[in-house]
Amino acid sequence: AGSSSAAAMAALAALPPLRDVIAAHGLEARKALGQNFLFDLNLTGRIARAAGDLTTGTVIEVGPGPGGLTRALLAAGARRVIAIERDPRCRDVLAAIAAACPGRLEVIEGDALEVDAARLGDGPRRIVANLPYNVATPLLLGWLRDATAFTCLVLMFQKEVVDRLAARPGTKDYGRLSVITQWRAVVTPQFEVHPRAFVPPPAVTSTVVRLDPRPEPLAPARLETLERVTAAAFGQRRKMLRASLKPLGDPLALCAEAGLDPTARAETIPVEGFAALARAVDERARAPSPPAAGNATVARA
Ligand code: SAM
Numbered sequence: 001a002g003s004s005s006a007a008a009m010a011a012l013a014a015l016p017p018l019r020d021v022i023a024a025h026g027l028e029a030r031k032a033l034g035q036n037f038l039f040d041l042n043l044t045g046r047i048a049r050a051a052g053d054l055t056t057g058t059v060i061e062v063g064p065g066p067g068g069l070t071r072a073l074l075a076a077g078a079r080r081v082i083a084i085e086r087d088p089r090c091r092d093v094l095a096a097i098a099a100a101c102p103g104r105l106e107v108i109e110g111d112a113l114e115v116d117a118a119r120l121g122d123g124p125r126r127i128v129a130n131l132p133y134n135v136a137t138p139l140l141l142g143w144l145r146d147a148t149a150f151t152c153l154v155l156m157f158q159k160e161v162v163d164r165l166a167a168r169p170g171t172k173d174y175g176r177l178s179v180i181t182q183w184r185a186v187v188t189p190q191f192e193v194h195p196r197a198f199v200p201p202p203a204v205t206s207t208v209v210r211l212d213p214r215p216e217p218l219a220p221a222r223l224e225t226l227e228r229v230t231a232a233a234f235g236q237r238r239k240m241l242r243a244s245l246k247p248l249g250d251p252l253a254l255c256a257e258a259g260l261d262p263t264a265r266a267e268t269i270p271v272e273g274f275a276a277l278a279r280a281v282d283e284r285a286r287a288p289s290p291p292a293a294g295n296a297t298v299a300r301a
Helices: 002-013 018-025 041-049 068-075 088-100 136-145 159-166 176-184 223-235 251-258 271-286
Strands: 058-062 081-085 105-109 125-130 150-158 185-193 206-213
Touching (some): 041 068, 136 150, 136 176, 150 159, 159 185, 251 271
Parallel strands (some): 058 081, 058 125, 081 105, 125 150
Antiparallel strands (some): 185 206
């Protein structure tokens, strides 16, 4: 392995600099594709290292673009990288990287929203990506549905999104995204990245975050019900639960069953409290008339 990895390092090092690659292939960034490229090798190396040991299983990269982070993942020893890129202009550039590391990089040309990443390659699976910001949140929510398929996710978002992912109850950033994400994963912000690190620079500061999926959700609940409960509660975040939960049934009964104060507001309720509310909503839906067969099982994955 030593000499083959040395050969791979030499082959990676022999690839032309990213700036030259972009110029030679006319890969000017397209805003519609959320393209903000990273050329700084220290930075791409740091992102790759935040995902830990990459020498087993599969690294899934969304949006490799010209391949800066892809090169860093391979240089960090990734056994196998499966990269999903929508922009066909990147095909030849990525093929050159694959040729430098035979058998270690596979490129899927297509829309990552339509790929089931939980079924790609062998486990342990790690997702590492400098995400296209226009689809970053829907991608994350899709992966969280199958969270246990992944060992960890190291993702670059706008800083403001990471603030919401990591927010604690009682803060202004705490909302639906915080509850759903923290219910399924431990969220650990890693470091901020200045707009100048990208070409072209985005309008806002970015943050790399690491998500470690929990083996079991923080508390039992059905995801669909948790989504409904958080939508109702945070849809009217300044109102008390006794008002905001009305669309879901008798709010006082739901709060009593969940052990919550009906005069509290959504932003003070911990994740476990929303899970308890979701269970209460499902209980009450079940109580009056028995459910049809196969309905309403408690999601554990
Ligand atoms: N990884 C590269 C880097 O760090 O320099 C590029 C990151 S850039 C922020 C986002 C990349 O995602 C672009 O290459 C873009 O073409 C690609 N992309 C945008 N939407 C996508 C989608 N729906 N599925 C897959 N890739 C997408």
